[in-house]
Amino acid sequence: MKRVRSLFRLLKSRGNFEAGMTEELRFHIEQYKDDLTRSGISPEEAARRARTELGSLVNVKEDCRDARGLHLFDELLRELRYAARLLRKTPGFTATALATLAVCIGANLTIFAVMASVLLRPLPFPAPDRLVTVFNTYPKAGVDRDGSSLTNYYERRGRIPAFAAVAIYRHGTAITGEPGSTQREQVTRVSPDFFSTLGRSPAMGRAFTEEETTYETDGVAILADSYWRQRLNADPRVIGRRIRIDGLPRTVIGVLPADFRFLSSEARLFFPLSSRPEDRGPGGRHSGGNSIQMIARLKPGATLSQAQAQIDGQNGALEADDPEAKMMAAAGFRSLVVPLHADHVASIRSTVLLMQAGAFVLLLIGAVNLVNLLLIRANGRIKELAVRQALGASRRHLVSEALVETTLLTLAGGLLGIGVAAGGIRILAVLGADHLPLIAPLALDGLSALAALAGAIVLGAGLAAPIAWFNLRGHLGNGIQSESRGGTTSHAAQGLRHSFIVAQIALAVVLLAGAGLLGLSFERALAVSPGFRSDHILTGQIYLPWTDYPTWAAHSAFNERLLREMARQPGVSAAGLVNNVPFSGHSGKSAATVKGHVPRPGESPRGHYSYGVDGDYFTALGFTLREGRFLTADDSRRPERVCVVDEDFARYYWPHSIALGQRLFEGGEERRDAEAFTVVGVVGAVKQAGLTDDAAQGAIYYPYALRTDDSLFAVIRSSASPESQAGTLQKVVRQIDPDLPVNDLRSMETRIADSLIARRSPAVLAGLFSVIAVLLTAVGTYGVLSYAVALRRREIGIRMALGARPEQIRSQFFFLALRLLAAGTLLGVIGAWFAGQAMEAVLFQVAAFNAATLAGAAGILSVVSLAACLLPSHRAARISPMEALADQ
Amino acid sequence: MGKTADLLPGTLDMLILKAVSLKPLHGYGVLLRIRQISGEALEIPQGSLYPALYRLEHQDLLIAEWGQSDNNRKAKYYTLSAAGRRRLREETAGWNRSSAAISAALNATAEEV
Structure with missing residues (x-):
């Protein structure tokens, strides 16, 4: 290490080193000369002897440099200079190569940054792999994920031996600040052991205590x-x-x-997760509703499967005294223990990996392109290399020369690629990367940049291999002749170039077909009707704190005034309120029991989307009415318990009878008749969570009064553009209550578009990759064919002199391109089949092997690569025999 | 000038270290000192002296510093580093061992076998 440092110092002061060495040797010679003179030898003779005895000064100096370990650097420097000169001499090639590398490396680095912050970075907690999440699932009822309940928490705390700690949390919002200047903040309500479970504690102050978990004592904040x-x-x-x-x-x-950063939460305030003692009892065991989530830390040595077994065991034991046990078992109830990190990123893991694979294929295409261009260049230097080899250039030297040149290229490309990635990450932010479940903020850090440069060096070495092989293949003599005769070209080199073109076309087909599948999935998803008229609707969330609106009366007064004011605004045709609009991302399912419904054998209870609505919600959102009537504001202000169901619900429970007048109960069991809701209308089914929802789960709409919630979405239909109504809605709400901000203001169309971001962004990215891939393939095909024409100029000239027609020459090259294209497309289709299989999970209503996409991909590539070969073959046909033969 | 002996391979470094260990020297001084302490018997080929000095400096066995020569000229002086001192000790011990062994072997007589 010390020696490296001294060498480094030496390199920095290279000029000093040389001057010092010269000075030292001159001193030696003069001293010796003086001594010789003193012993009686004539000054001229002394000077001569002094010089000759030291030997050739140049050699001594070279030996000294070697002794100091400088020769390797000198050689490297020389080769770098040589490579840089070569690259400068061919600016077209260099620019193409650098652009290719910058785009390909930049794309990879951008996706890598996403992958790093989603999959690779550990959660920012001590021993993050010990953290798990536990959630209830009722797969047979169509509820895959229901979070955990308060009861689960209080029952499990300290009773699961495999857990060192258990905690729960619930995301929400709160209004902060003084009246008139209030703001909405993301908050997380947590159990006292939340921070200690994560292994973090406050930097200042303390965590919550057990005493702070009741509504009377929870007036604290972190x-x-x-x-x-x-x-x-x-x-x-x-x-x-x-x-x-x-x-x-x-x-x-x-x-x-x-x-401190908990998953991708943006909460900046933490409150105790308060509850009443009666909420913690067995009755609430299955009331998770996906709002409360549980985390736990495994004890050292405990495994996931032990924890799972203990949870299963406890659930089994508790079922003994659970009146709902039979129904829950029928619904396939289980509590799953899953690693926290994996669970958090599960939804996008495959998409991110797919994008990384796509970027990698792009890099491969770019690399193949570069190899081809480099091979062509190397071929142009056959004579020079052959002469140099004949003059004694070592094989090692030729290899290191190729290596230095390609590495210089790839490193420069890598540096540019880092710049491209910096821009790429900004583009990703526009494409909605912020919505991804990131473990750490998306950024291009030093580590990724270093990884890119290391990758560039590896790539450089990879590119050098075929070039070095080509340069070394003994074309001594043979090389000197073949070019000067301009007749035949080396078959092996030509074969290599052609197989690279085939590989490039194949990879481009795979990428295009993959992008096509994603695009088609996106298009199919977009074409799905949400079930309501989504145009001209403004939606915004209002959160009514229970402190100010403790009763339905207070709520109702607010609702009434808001609806009245909004309906009065110019252009507004309908205004309604609902506790959750479709596509809000919060819609939860809950159980309902239809009076008189006898479960069929094997039938499990079902979770249904349940909403409370006020005002003209159905008209505002543009529902279709199938039977009966919509709910109106009056239904919330009358004693009759009525509800509306959607057609899926009606078809499921009353396939052969009329839904109107039927009765149902909230919850998993029949109750007293006084608690029943009477169905007064059937509406069309709407998509609830996303356009790609598959299960027709059924939905129930209750009057808001009977399903009060602190969350409220205003839905405004107007003839004007929804965005223009946003200010009005905010103003009206502020007039009613200056403390209330309106949040999440978006038109319904934006909401739907945003819900598709997980499909749109990958499709856009893949499309971008494909465009680049096609361009690269065009460049590659054009380059190789132009080269083939240039190489055979003489041969073509002879043939034309002997009477070949230009069309024959043209078609010869055209058929060459066609052959390469056919082989590449065939391989590409096979590759696309595999890629399609791997992508199956992210496709929507598109088969993994889609003939149309494949045909499209093959078609685009055919057009592009045949177009790319038109110019070269045209040029071939126009070769004048006289000129071609006069050359060289 | 008496009869000079050829330098045994591998001994140049050792001799340079020894010469420098007595007193800081410039390159030409090393040459003179080795000739002097070997009783004029060893002659260093001048062409290999400087590469050897540079090699030893590169190995951190010698420390080089610019100074004034006796006749007031700028000259590069070499001194022994701690590592150089250690190396000289080891090499001297190794040399003594092997030269004693070789002497013993060469002086062996038929009776001793």
């Missing part, structure tokens, strides 16, 4: 570092300070470390 800095000016005495949340004071008891 702040995220950024909230503390931005909203409280990083007050060092913030502990004990009071802040206003939802109109009530809360005491700050802690501030989290600056690097």
Whole structure:
């Protein structure tokens, strides 16, 4: 190490080194000369002897440099200079190569940055692989994921031996700030052991205590570092300070470390997850509703399967006294223990990997292109290399020369690629990367950049291999002759170039076909009707804190006034309220029991989307009415218990009878008749969570009064553009209650488009990759064919002199391109079949082997590569025999 | 000038270290000193002296510094580093061992066998 450092110092002061060496040797010679003179030899003779005895100064100096370990660097420097000169001499080639590398490496690095922050980085907690999440699932009822309930938490805490700690949390929002300048903040309500389960503790203050989990005692808050800095000016005495949340004071008891980040949550405030003792009992065991989530930390040595077995065991034991046990068992109830990280990114894991694979294929295409261009270039230098080999250039030297040249190229391309990736990440942000479940913020960090440069070096070595092989293949003599005769070309080199073109076409077909499948999936998803008229609708979320709106009466007064005011606004044709609009991402399912319904053998209970609606919700959203009537504002203000169901629900329960007048209950069992809801209308089914929902799960709409919620979505249909109504809605809400912000203001069409982001963005990216791939293939085909024509110029000239017609020459090259194209397409179709299989999970209503996409991919490539070969073959046909033969 | 002996391969470094260990020397001084301490018996080929000095410096056995020569000229002086001192000790011990063994072998008589 020390020696490397001294060498480095030496390299930095290379000029000093040389000057010092010259000085030292001159001193030697003069001293010796003086001594010789003193012993009586004539000064001229002394000078001569002094010089000759030291030997050739040049050699001595070279030996000294070697002794100092400098010769390798000198050689490298020389080769770098040589390579740089060669690259400068061919600016067209160099620019093409650098652009190719920059785009391909940049694309890979961009996707790699996503992969790093989604899959590779560990969760920012101690021993992150010990963290798990536990959630209830009722697959047979169509509810795959229902979170965990308070009861689950209190029953499991301290009773699962494999868990060192268990905690629960619930995401939500709160209104902060003073009246008139209120803001909505993301908050997370957590159990006292939440932070200790994660293995983190507040940087200042303390965590929540058990005593702070009741509604009477939970007036405390823990702040995220950024909230503390931005909203409280990083007050060092913030502990004990009071802040206003939802109109009530809360005491700050802690501030989290600056690097605290829980999954992709943006919550900056943490409150205790309070509950009443009766909410924690067995009755609420299955009331998770996917709002409360559970995390746990495995004890050292405990395994996931042990934890799963213990949870299963406890669930089994508890079922003994559970009145709902039979129904839950029929619904396929289980509580699953899953690693936290894997669970968090499960939804996009395959998409990210797919994108990385796509970027890698792009890199392969680019690399193949480069090899081809480099081979052509090397071929142009056959004579030079042959002469140099004949003059004694070592094989090692030729290899290292090729290596230095390609590595110089790829490193420069890599540096440019880092720039491309920096831009690419910005594009990804536009494409919605922020919505991804990132473990860490998406950024191009030093590590990824280093990885890119390391990759560039590896790529450089990979590219050098075929070039070095080509340069070394003993074309001594043979090489000198073949070019000067200009007749035949080396078959092996030509074969290599052609097989690379075939590989390139094949890879491009795979990429195009893959992009086609994604695009088609996106298009099919987009073509799905949401079930309502989605145009001209504005939606916005209002959150009514229970502190200010504790009763239905208060709620109702707010709702009434909002609906009345909004209906009065110009252009508004209908205004309604619902606790959750479709595509809000929060729609939960719950059980309902139809009076008189006898479960068929093997039938399991079903979860249904359930909503509370007020005002003209159905008209505002544009539902179709199948039977009966819609619910109106009056239904929330009358004692009759009525409801509306959708056609899926009606068809499922009453396939042969009339739905109107039927009765049903909320929850999993029949109750007293007084609690029954009477069906007064049947509406068309709408897509609830996303356009690609498959299961017709059925939905029930209750009057808002009977299903009050602190979350409220306003749905406004107007003749004007929805965006133009956003300001109006905000103003009206502020007039009613200056404390209330309106959140998540989006038109319904935007909401639907946003819900497809997980399909659209990959399709857009894959499309982008394909365009680049096709361009690269065109460049590659054009380059290789132009070269083939140039190489056989003389031969063509002779043939034309002997009477060949230009069309014959043209078709000869055209058929060459066609042969390469056919082989490449065939291989590509086979590759696309495999790629399609691998993509099956992310496709929607598209078969993995889609003939239309394949034909399209093959067609595009055919057109492009045949177009790319038109110019060269045309040029071949126009070769004048006289000129061609006069050459050289 | 008496009869000079050929330098045994591998001994140049050792001799340079020894010469420098007595007193800091410039390159030409090393040449003179080796001739002097070997009783004028060893003659260093001048062409291999400087590469050897540079090699030893590269191995951190010698430390080079610019200074003034006796006749007031700028000259590069070499001194022994701690590592160089250690190396000289080892090489001297190794040399003594093997030369004693070779002497013993060469002096062996028929009776001793």
